[in-house]
Amino acid sequence: MAQRLHLATRKGLLSLTPSRGKWRMGVTGFLGDSVSTVLEDPRDGALYAGLNLGHFGVKLHRSDDGGRTWTEIAAPAFAEEKDQPPLDPMKEWPPKKTGPSVELLWTLVAGAADRPGELWAGTIPGGLFRSTDRGASWQLIESLWNDPTRPQWFGGGYDRAGIHSICIDPRDSKRMVLGISSGGIWRSSDAGATWKNEGVGLRNAYMPPDKAYDPLSQDPHRITQCAAAPDTIWCQHHNGIFLSRDAGATFREIKARAPSRFGFGVAVHPEDPKTAWFVPAVRDINRTPVDHRLMVMRTTDGGRSFKTFTNGLPKGPTFDLMYRHGLDIDAGGERLAMGSTTGNLWVGERQGTRWTLAAPHLPPIYQVSWG
Amino acid sequence: MPRLSFTPNLERHLSCPSARLPGDTVIAVLTAAFEGNPRLRSYLLDDQGRLRKHVNIFVNNEPVADRDFLTDRVADGDEVFVFQALSGG
Numbered sequence: 001m002a003q004r005l006h007l008a009t010r011k012g013l014l015s016l017t018p019s020r021g022k023w024r025m026g027v028t029g030f031l032g033d034s035v036s037t038v039l040e041d042p043r044d045g046a047l048y049a050g051l052n053l054g055h056f057g058v059k060l061h062r063s064d065d066g067g068r069t070w071t072e073i074a075a076p077a078f079a080e081e082k083d084q085p086p087l088d089p090m091k092e093w094p095p096k097k098t099g100p101s102v103e104l105l106w107t108l109v110a111g112a113a114d115r116p117g118e119l120w121a122g123t124i125p126g127g128l129f130r131s132t133d134r135g136a137s138w139q140l141i142e143s144l145w146n147d148p149t150r151p152q153w154f155g156g157g158y159d160r161a162g163i164h165s166i167c168i169d170p171r172d173s174k175r176m177v178l179g180i181s182s183g184g185i186w187r188s189s190d191a192g193a194t195w196k197n198e199g200v201g202l203r204n205a206y207m208p209p210d211k212a213y214d215p216l217s218q219d220p221h222r223i224t225q226c227a228a229a230p231d232t233i234w235c236q237h238h239n240g241i242f243l244s245r246d247a248g249a250t251f252r253e254i255k256a257r258a259p260s261r262f263g264f265g266v267a268v269h270p271e272d273p274k275t276a277w278f279v280p281a282v283r284d285i286n287r288t289p290v291d292h293r294l295m296v297m298r299t300t301d302g303g304r305s306f307k308t309f310t311n312g313l314p315k316g317p318t319f320d321l322m323y324r325h326g327l328d329i330d331a332g333g334e335r336l337a338m339g340s341t342t343g344n345l346w347v348g349e350r351q352g353t354r355w356t357l358a359a360p361h362l363p364p365i366y367q368v369s370w371g
Numbered sequence: 372m373p374r375l376s377f378t379p380n381l382e383r384h385l386s387c388p389s390a391r392l393p394g395d396t397v398i399a400v401l402t403a404a405f406e407g408n409p410r411l412r413s414y415l416l417d418d419q420g421r422l423r424k425h426v427n428i429f430v431n432n433e434p435v436a437d438r439d440f441l442t443d444r445v446a447d448g449d450e451v452f453v454f455q456a457l458s459g460g
Contacts, residue, residue, distance in 0.1 A: 055425040055455045056384060056414040072410065078418040094437040101417035 003330065004371035005337050006047075007345065008035040011363035013049050015067065015371075016345070023347065023358035028067035037325070039108040040371040043116060048135060050075070050105035050121075058102045058123075062135055076121045076129035076138040077102055100125050104158070107325065109166040112173030122163025126153055126180055130192065141192045144178075149197065149216055153183035156219045156238065164324055167225040167233065169247065177233060177248040179223040184215045185235075185248045201251040205239040206284075221264045222324040223248070224276075227331075232273035236266040236324075238284060243303050254303035259290040265327030267336060269351075274302040277329070277352050279322040279338060292317035296338070296352050312355035313346065320344055325367035339365030373400050373449040380455050385410050397428060398441035400451055415453060425456040 005023075007014040012031040016023045030051060036058075037050040047063040049070070060075040081099035104124040111118025121129040121138065128141040144150070153161035158181075165179030174191040185199030202218040204211070211217055219238035225247075226232040235242040235251060241261045242251040254261070260280035269275035278297045281287050289295070294313045297306045314320075320340035327338045329352075336348035343362040348355045376389035387408060394400035405412045417423055422438040429435070429452045435443040445451060 053384070053414075055423065056381070057417065057423055059384075059413070075413070077413070080419050095440055095442075097419045097421055097439045099419040101419055101421070 003335075004040075005347075005358075006038045006040060006367075006369045006371055007339055007362070007365055008038040008049070008325070008367035008369070009339075009343075009363040009365050010034050013038060013067070014359075014362065016358060023356075025359045025362075029061070029063070029070055035366070036105050037108045037367055038369050039110060039119075040369065041110045041119075043110060043113060044134075046134065048108055048119070050108055052104055058105050060105065060108075060135055073135040074131075074137050075102065076105065076123055076127065076140075078127065078140060100127070102127065103160065104162065106162050106164045107166060109168065112168050112170060115173055120166045120168070122166055122178070124155075124158050124162030125160040126150065126163050126183060128163055128166070128178065128192065143193060144186065144195045147195060147197075150183070152216055153180060154217075156181035156221075165220065165223040167223060167230075167248075169225075169230045170227060171230060175230075175247065177223065177225065179220040179235070181221065182217060182219040182238075184218040185220060185223070185251075187248050198249045199235075199244075199251055200249065201253070202235070202237060202242055203240065203253060204237075222266050224266050224268045226268045226273035227270040229273035232268070234266045234268050234276045236263050236278060238262075241266075241278065241303065252303075254299075256299070256303055256305050258297055258306045259295065259308060263322070264324040265322050265338070267327050267329040267352075269329065270331060270333045272300075272333070275300045275351070276303075277327065277336060278306075279327060281321055287321050288319050289321075292319070294318045294320050296336075296348065296355070298352055309348075309353050309355070311353060312348075312357070314357075318342075323366060325369075326365055328368045328370055330370040335370075337368045337370065339368040341365065372447060373445045373451050375400050375404055375451045375453070377453045378455045381414060381453070384414060387411055395445060396441065397430065397435055397437075397443045397445060397451060400445060401441065427454040427456050428452065429454065 005016040013028045013035045015028045034052045036052045039048040051059040061070040063070045078100045102123045107122040109120045119131040129138040167177040169175035176188045178186040199215045221236045223235045231247045233244040241254040244251045262283045267277045295308045320342045322338045336352040339345045341364045345359040346355045347358045372391040377387045392403040
């Protein structure tokens, strides 16, 4: 089957396939609806699309035929709390419920190869959910939700904190690492039964100085794990780039010269943990490309140095921003893709050194994902 | 019995024809509708059973006052309309 690139966009699920040296774009489903996340499960080929219908809430659909037909399945949801209306309506009217509700399905991840049917979902507000039946039902991971420090998590870009990155160690599927904006790095070694806030060494520049290294108030914009060396985790953080060699327990700040160390996405080579890509933007108060010039940064030496690549990218002023799931590398480690909130999609051949505008004028792109 | 009808925009996602349903509160009428159409619930109500932020329900010409518990009273012959708010698209 030809390689396929899935795009979760503001106006539908789009897919690109190579055709005679070009990329052919098609609508795979949900035209007009906001698709917040997409997953092609490598274990059985199933496609999942998480929707944010705005008026009508978060929904999840699955296709078992490559996107030709879709079935709505259960979406992750918080249990209804057993509030009762106040007995005296004169005291409080109208009465209010206070329990949580899923506002966004932010990431959807396939479980490990030894756990068929298992899926993980991260949401806003910051819920971690597990399904063991291909999305027919979901269970909130209460050990994390009920952690006494969770009320200290805070929103980063959204009003509430959310879970956007879920890494599962392919050597041992009980070992998991989460990235939370803004709640730092969380690790489990027992398949989610217990959690610990780690990520020691991450530094923030937006809290009081004594809180700069507080693991709980870190805002990892995105973390990605090297498939062949899962102890290596790269982090594009709110105010820097960090590298962990011990599966997220500790991080070292990368201080190599770079056009900027602010951005959202990070891709790591599936075989080479020292090689990673970033798309720099100016900084948090100006989320546009540095000098209006879109570029991709790559390190091949574990962050000692960066090279920037502009070959095939726009020469003129551009305002394209790649959001946190908007950069991805294929399983072969040769071809990247990035999609912008402005709605442009580029494919980067030869390890992201030569870029081609594969599709312009698309809706805002939330996620690019190689199938 | 009250009559429940829906914005046609919901038809994009699931079938929801108008129907006469039993109940003396908005939530009772909705619950009767959900019994025959369980998917409908999550389109109108959030995880806690509150009316979704950008969905409105009118009883005759009045918007419901209680959006969390939906205890507004309805009577025989009342029209209960489910609308999509113009916000939140």
